[in-house]
Amino acid sequence: MITMNHDLGFDRSSTDLILIVDDVPDNLAVLHDALDESGYTVLVATDGPSALSRAAQAQPDLILLDAVMPGMDGFEVARRLKAEPATATMPIVFMTGLTDTEHVLAAFAAGGTDYVNKPIRVREVLARIATHLHSARAQRQARNALDAFGHATLVVQVPDGRLLWQTALARQLLETHFASDGRLAPPALIAWLQRLTMASMGSTGSVWPSSSPPPSLTLSAGCRRLRFTVHEATGEDQWLLVLREDDDSATLDALMQAFKLTPREAEVLAWVTRGKTNRDIGDILGSSPATVKKHLEHVYEKLGVETRNAAAAVALASVRQLGGG
The missing domain is CATH 1.10.10.10 (Winged helix-like DNA-binding domain superfamily/Winged helix DNA-binding domain)
Structure with a gap:
């Protein structure tokens, strides 16, 4: 029998937490037992809305997500998870019997990290989980290290200004200075990066000469200033920025x-x-x-x-x- 863990009062100190989302009880049972035996803490959800709620509340380390479910399908669940700062960095592994190229592309377009085919091969799923948990842990440690040394960092997508990645310190600074919800960069920053992107089109090598300092933008609010400095262009119109707060x-x-x-x-x-x-x-x-x-x-x-x-x-x-x- 699957433990639903409604109160979410489990210990996260020594084990990774996996959220399984599937509307078929037999699939849930097989995966739950396999993950439990492998030492993971397991949560389950049987539909899209409950998956969103559990992900936001429990902050799982990885999500196994069924692509085809009645009502809200897995693609929509993934899009909503990626749109929220609190859940945007969670790895999502899709489970699907749909192997057509368009469905695989849809999974990645919705924010999926990987996919496995149904019927599920448990050993393959466990291997994929271990790989993506290792990668996610390394990224989390990198973000924490940047914050620990005072390096607030974020990645902005141009032209729409979506915040694809940000450290906790960067999120705090944006909220303090611009009442940001963690989804979009400030309008002035978006406009500046759009101009920078246009200026870099057709260039070869670095976006700016190596002899020059990286471009930066300072936005002011009263006596406080927030400086955005370009660290690098990460490709596909994405910019990695470092933030620094100055107080006058x-x-x-x-x-x-x-x-x-x-x-x-x-x-x-x-x-x-x-x-x-x-x-x-x-x-x-x-x-x-x-x-x-x-x-x-x-x-x-x-x-x-x-x-x-x-x-x-x-x-x-x-x-x-x-x-x-």
Whole structure:
């Protein structure tokens, strides 16, 4: 008899968890017993909706998915799993009696990692599972290692901007800065990558000269900035990016301390040091250029200067001296 494990209160510390999805009880029984005897923790689902629910809640290490089921078929289940950040990286091995090329292609197009033919050969299934679990474990360790060293990383598909892969730290930064749901890149980043893709078309070798730094884009939200730097183009219009967060709070504190500036005056001066115009600063801070100009007049007076360049030079020297940037 198959244990359905409705409360999902099992121990994940020492075993991999496999979710089997099939609407035929005999198939479930054979696979469940074989996997259980091989030391895996096993969950089962008999239809698409319950498969989605169990995958989201239990976070299995691999999914064995029947392609043909009544109602929501396996292809649709896979598409929905891949569309959700929480389940997108789970390996999916399709089980199908449909060996026509179009069905095999449909399985991979829906996000399948591999497929096995029915009737199921248990030893073959176990071998495939072991291989894909090893690969998934290596990828998970790589993502965790990147996060551990502060390297937030993601892969973006162009032109639609889908996030194909991301570390937990990258997902957190995108959510903090852009209220991202983990599915799409920010619009400004998508537009930039589209331009980069167009510029790289027809080029040979590297996308950018080896003597030049990799292209990067900085998006700002108040005094916080998120820099996206291209690590490499991974092929098929996919870009691997590294994210880095910069926080200007130390710089603003240093400017306010040195020159008795208000918080808004310090923000305006910080953007002046980066060469932004009054209109640019107004757009960033949500103010009119006239308001920015008025703040600058106060800044000039407090710094004892008369020009933007002089204000920028004095500010940068002061920040370096005080250790705020």
